Amino acid sequence: MQVSDVKRFAVIGLGKMGVDWIANLVEGGYEVVGFDTVPEARDRAPKSLAKALGWVAKKRHPEEEGFAEQAAGRLTVVGSEEELISQLGSCQVLLEVILEDLGLKCEVLSRLAPHLPDAAMIWTNTSSLSVHTMGVAAGRPDRFVGTHGMNPVYQMPAVEVVRHSDIADSTLGMTLEILRGLGKDPFVASDVTGFWVNKHLVPFMLEAYRALERGEITVEDGDRGLKGSLGHPQGVFKLSDFIGNDTMYRVAMAMYLATQDPRYYPPAILARMFKNGEFGVKAGKGFYEWDGFKATGGRDFSALTIKCSDTLLEV
Template sequence: MNKIVVIGAGTMGNGIAHTFAQYNYQVTLVDTSSTALESGMANITHNLDRMVQKEKITDKVKEQTLANLITATSLSKCVEDADLVVEAATENLDVKLAIFKELDNLCPEKSILASNTSSISITQIAAVTQRPEKVIGMHFMNPVPIMKLVEVIKGYSTSEEVLQEIMELSQKLQKEPVLVNDYPGFVANRILMPMINEAIETLYHGVAGVPEIDTVMKLGMAHPMGPLQLADFIGLDVCLSILEVLYRGFKNPKYAPCPLLVNMVRAGKYGVKSGEGFYNYSTSRKAEVVANQFKR
């Protein structure tokens, strides 16, 4: 396995492409937007520069990583000899189903099709293809080049051969793959999102403010980042999408998104990527507390 195609040049997609390229795989990063591709490549270069400055990699590794990367705005030619395609598009079921239908038609029989989904059923995605045994989940964590975990999600029909190949591949990327079964939210988000949602509920009910909630969790529970700031970095729109998947999947009110989260997403307050969420990032990525506007 050497030729990798990554679909989606956003935060997760460019991080996944960076990681494969750094470990000497030939990578094509695909996005329908040339602007997104330019931004994604700029982000990869910036992150490689930081790794060089911190002496995590050498200049030679940086140059080789960039040499292993190309970009494309069309799937048809770049997937014709792909060993693995990793979809990292938006967390939207219809979008993912459309992509996998197209991939199934375009990719050779040998290609393994993986989704970086953080909550959507791999079994459901696989069902729109003629190769469900070759469809699997590879849920990387952000920032991908740094975080060690990969949730490897086995769909109902995923073959043992494909599963083992992806587990071994993840290890070659110096990651720690963890096998999980295909249920809403898998493990990471089934546990994380209710905690984030409860933190938002705590704010919504006026129990404490944004910095106070995050400080309690950082100092009291030894979390490196408070849940509200973490939600900003994940993207409040992504958090909402995952909670909606959990709520639909389990029919349990404990997964119902907090009304404050719903309203913030409606208002376009997505967190870091929009410049404001529970914190203000308009001047830099450093979190500055937003004026108290979260009361019911």
């Protein structure tokens, strides 16, 4: 298969990252067939895509009349996995963007992969999990690669392309070429837990949650401090709400399970948010209260502070 043969993607998982990836793919002229097991996610996908494409059209195609509408027309959402399977024969790439759960990803990939053309590649947007393990589960490790897009994919240039021990050079080469054609700035990373970006970002974020639960900082001061000193675009707690605190919990837990390194164990404050559905922007509540994409105020977590030993001795 050549890059010029790639015309159609199948995307499994129409959540935050799935839809954002689709915005980039249809912008680049690719046809996409997408599926999600949750009916609300399937209903929401075209609306979220229209919103993303509104941004794409304004920023990158201001002179092209009707660009967003035409691009949106390249997505077909199907209502069942069987329907997706019936269309896989005409797809050259399957992009997996479901929840960060290795067992689930392997199970879904092993079910779908046999229906793809032999030459087709599989991309996974996993944040941290073993790409090689998924490639083996899919029965085609040579044509399997990690393509870890950053949130929001259609705005962020970087894509972490994960190379593992059994990848074919042609898979890596074609993937980089397709991504560059989409205007991305891909870089190659190793198939180690968390790859390059999350190997650094996740411990950093988990340390921020722990500081919050020790009462060392408030949500808003924490973010203001990192914005004004380290030049972070929004600060760590807002970033967590954008990523999704459910995704953060799953990623941290997956990294802990893979390494047994206690630095990755999700702190209680994050586990509590996961359990209570305080997922961040998508839930309207996380470290901040949200009105759509606008934060209306940082929440007060002082009642949940884990007292330090000095305080305990005073009681």
